[in-house]
Amino acid sequence: MDRTAILRWLHSAMTSSGHGTKRRIVRFRQQSDYRRFLEIWSDMAPPPATPPIIRHLPLIEAFSIPVSLDLPDFAPLLGEGAQVEEDTSICVHNTVLKPAARDKGIPWGVQQIKAPQAWSATTGHRIKIGVIDTGVDYNHPDLRQSLGRGINLLNRSALPYDNNGHGTHIAGTIAAANQMQGMIGVAPRATIFPVKAFDHNGSAFVSDIVMGIEWCVRNRMDIINMSFGMKTRSKSLLNAVNIAYNAGIIIIASSGNDAKRKSVDYPARYPQTVSVGATNKLRRIAQFSNRGSFIDIYAPGDKILSSWLRGKYHEMSGTSMATSHVSGAVALLLAYRPGLSPGEIKSILKRSMLPLRGLKKSSRIIGELDVVRMLQAADR
Known part of the structure; x- marks a missing residue:
């Protein structure tokens, strides 16, 4: 899991002006990978007046994030220890x-x-x-x-x-x-x-x-x-x-x-x-x-x-x-x-x-x- 690349991507996600977005759920296969991601996230202070873009889902060791269509795919940054699915409307x-x-x-x-x-x-x-x-x-x-x-x-x-x-x-x-x-x-x-x-x-x-x-x-x-x-x-x-x-x-x-x-x-x-x-x-x-x-x-x-x-x-x-x-x-x-x-x-x-x-x-x-x-x- 590339700490620097993930931080860079998260910052881009929070400041992106792209209008087309879809929410994604990222689930971690290992609890250790989920905890490592939480550490990375805690190192990042969101810009002032920015609503939280990440929904933490500790029950299933996952998070949900809106992904702008303007941004590159973030799944490779997380490595093989994560699975990504659409955060479907219900x-x-x-x-x-x-x-x-x-x-x-x-x-x-x-x-x-x-x-x-x-x-x-x-x-x-x-x-x-x-x-x-x-x-x-x-x-x-x-x-x-x-x-x-x-x-x-x-x-x-x-x-x-x-x-x-x-x-x-x-x-x-x-x-x-x-x-x-x-x-x-x-x-x-x-x-x-x-x-x-x-x-x-x-x-x-x-x-x-x-x-x-x-x-x-x-x-x-x-x-x-x-x-x-x-x-x-x-x-x-x-x-x-x-x-x-x-x-x-x-x-x-x-x-x-x-x-x-x-x-x-x-x-x-x-x-x-x-x-x-x-x-x-x-x-x-x-x-x-x-x-x-x-x-x-x-x-x-x-x-x-x-x-x-x-x-x-x-x-x-x-x-x-x-x-x-x-x-x-x-x-x-x-x-x-x-x-x-x-x-x-x-x-x-x-x-x-x-x-x-x-x-x-x-x-x-x-x-x-x-x-x-x-x-x-x-x-x-």
Whole structure:
């Protein structure tokens, strides 16, 4: 690793006026190489008023950097001990949204998975859920009792306040707790820790997600909700998911809204996650939902009413919405049976599913989330 050449290249990157840039993630095969790079970086004082161009990703011993197309390739400077991949853009999963008046009572999806029948035994008390998303509306009356501080990865000095709405909607389905005046979620006594990794457009980079997973691992979340996806595989994201899985965190991920039969988005495609598809009120697979052998479980995701910005409510459809039902259900399960591993949780979910309607008998090994059956399976 050529120390002088790397310093020269980094200085050029920070002062480059080139407009065309792409972010790259550089992962080191050896911890010693990563530490050597950190030493090189610490020797370099960034120019005044220059925003930090490097995102350090210590969880996977890597960093992300925007590379100007005007600059020469920097990979050879790092030697054979480093691997470079694109820091891919990633988006939240939803299809349709519209404003809606609050519907009195328990939302249909919460009813359909039979969460209310379990509340006498478990409400998700003390279960910590990291929701990597667009943030949350901290002032929403239905969420005030359900939120931890979380983190804003886009602005570390600010609360992870939602300027999109998607994260607030997800949070409401998981753990809203205002049944008398507002809505109630699947696990009303669980605690949501918003991890704001997505901007107001619902977009992020893989490096943002890796930083979010690192925060969840460091702060000992029990569950991570990932209602987003991308089409391409990322070794960096897989490494981060593996580390969280090995730390005992169950990751629930949305499969995507492309109506595909043989493919799902990443990270849901990784076997270390629980991959979720969406159903409708008729307990059939929603038209938009991905489906097939890569789906672990289905849950309500069509025309889901939940909390929104400024204390309001919106109806949304997508596998994102289905994923939040599963995260809430797993919170109920973990409060009921503490200490279950991610593998054990996935097994319980899969063997307690309710067969879907409208499928051939040969397809009935796939099914919809049923909280009562899930708790019964955990007792066996």
